[in-house]
Amino acid sequence: MSAPAEQVVAVRMPQVNVNDEGVTLVGWRVADGELVAQGQTLAEVETSKSVDEVPAPTGGIVRRVVEIGRPVAVGEVFAYIGPSTADIDAFLSAAAGPVSPANPSAPRITAGAVSLARRYGIDPSQVPAQGDTIRREDVERFARASGKITIPDASAARTTSPTLAESEEPLPPALAEKVGPPEELSNHQWAVAQHLSRTRARLVPCHVAMDAAMDGVLAWVEDRRRAGMMTGPLPLLLWAAAAALKAHPRMACFRLGRRVYPHRSIDIAFAARSRDGRLFTPVVRGADQLAPEQLVEECARLNMGLFRGQLKAEEVSGGCMTVSLLDQQPVLYHVGLQNAYQSTLLTAGAIREQVIWAGGRAVPQPTATLVLAYDHGLLDGWEASAFLAHIRGTLLALTRPPGARCR
Amino acid sequence: MFLDKVRDCMARALELDGPTAAAITETTTAGNLPGWTSVAHLSLILELETAFGVAFDNGEIASLGSVAAILQRLVAKGVRAA
Numbered sequence: 001m002s003a004p005a006e007q008v009v010a011v012r013m014p015q016v017n018v019n020d021e022g023v024t025l026v027g028w029r030v031a032d033g034e035l036v037a038q039g040q041t042l043a044e045v046e047t048s049k050s051v052d053e054v055p056a057p058t059g060g061i062v063r064r065v066v067e068i069g070r071p072v073a074v075g076e077v078f079a080y081i082g083p084s085t086a087d088i089d090a091f092l093s094a095a096a097g098p099v100s101p102a103n104p105s106a107p108r109i110t111a112g113a114v115s116l117a118r119r120y121g122i123d124p125s126q127v128p129a130q131g132d133t134i135r136r137e138d139v140e141r142f143a144r145a146s147g148k149i150t151i152p153d154a155s156a157a158r159t160t161s162p163t164l165a166e167s168e169e170p171l172p173p174a175l176a177e178k179v180g181p182p183e184e185l186s187n188h189q190w191a192v193a194q195h196l197s198r199t200r201a202r203l204v205p206c207h208v209a210m211d212a213a214m215d216g217v218l219a220w221v222e223d224r225r226r227a228g229m230m231t232g233p234l235p236l237l238l239w240a241a242a243a244a245l246k247a248h249p250r251m252a253c254f255r256l257g258r259r260v261y262p263h264r265s266i267d268i269a270f271a272a273r274s275r276d277g278r279l280f281t282p283v284v285r286g287a288d289q290l291a292p293e294q295l296v297e298e299c300a301r302l303n304m305g306l307f308r309g310q311l312k313a314e315e316v317s318g319g320c321m322t323v324s325l326l327d328q329q330p331v332l333y334h335v336g337l338q339n340a341y342q343s344t345l346l347t348a349g350a351i352r353e354q355v356i357w358a359g360g361r362a363v364p365q366p367t368a369t370l371v372l373a374y375d376h377g378l379l380d381g382w383e384a385s386a387f388l389a390h391i392r393g394t395l396l397a398l399t400r401p402p403g404a405r406c407r
Numbered sequence: 408m409f410l411d412k413v414r415d416c417m418a419r420a421l422e423l424d425g426p427t428a429a430a431i432t433e434t435t436t437a438g439n440l441p442g443w444t445s446v447a448h449l450s451l452i453l454e455l456e457t458a459f460g461v462a463f464d465n466g467e468i469a470s471l472g473s474v475a476a477i478l479q480r481l482v483a484k485g486v487r488a489a
Contacts, residue, residue, distance in 0.1 A: 227436070304468045
């Protein structure tokens, strides 16, 4: 065990998941006043993708200052570590602030409010609360009143972009007798909802769709399954998407306001469900460097890791686009919403038999509908169509020997 | 028997009826057994690990899409026929 801290250290929440501005504290692994070693797990937090452990940055006595279930913004203090509880209490008394337990009358502040305040360059402790908690709308009101920042009126924004605050609104009285008692979303689902709400607020969602003949994909998959390789169409979708991203690098960029950031590598996430039914997006790194068979192995590795609950946070976050295959049901198409810091989401529906006219007669053609959701604030319909056509063309090319190893 | 135990695991994980499970042989693959899907395959791996007391590496999961490969890998892990 390392030597205990000689001075009081404020433990701030690290960036556990690159896509999240905050996490939810779901468990403490040490008691208040307990001695911890440097690197020992302090707490468990839930991101939009997984549950992760936060280690102690130093050794010493722990003082917990955040209760379980509370959102914690990245960078927010959630514990103190010091030589003794007396030292920590003395430190907190001397530096009493809005988040200090030495000042229990100070209002709490939500993670979303801290994040928004930071974006506007406002000290969150200066924001007056309407109740006992400072929320996003309090920050927006304060920012608007300050006159420094122009913020669209919340009521106008609500018609196109529901905010998290909206979901915290009380039930309209007229509905009170018409609905049953509410259930709480799980922490995971709440994190997903927050993540997607933030994404939706940042981009202009639009989509384009095309049908793609999938006989070559099916033949490739069947060949490998007969040979004992467990696969489905997903690795080929990733393969086609990687090739298209390489040819259309702008699709691997994302927009934050006026700024456009390019991802440095072609890492592609895919939608998958954990054993208990939660949605995650494991990421295949360097997808453009992998052959289809290697993509099969990597997808299987990530899926098995997810199934066992073994994936690390970095394995289920990031990526420059996401691919989703919805073939467990006879889905025609699905218009999804991009992950944060991505401009595109490719969704493929189930492969169905579609009758086409070929060689003077009607013949069945295995077909899937591909839908590309894209940020119209960054990309136009022509670019999105060209990108999707590239993906479609790669899949169609599988039917043409000798380039494809299928019948 | 060795194969019988694998067959039992497959019946549970892939939710096979009796006749379908009984028809599983060493030549059965994911390509000729309906129900052996990518999702069911994950459950099958866990069933095999529990039944035989072995652990598969996540990186070898994709190559276990045939009964022959499963038997071969179990033997390589030290499992012997009773």
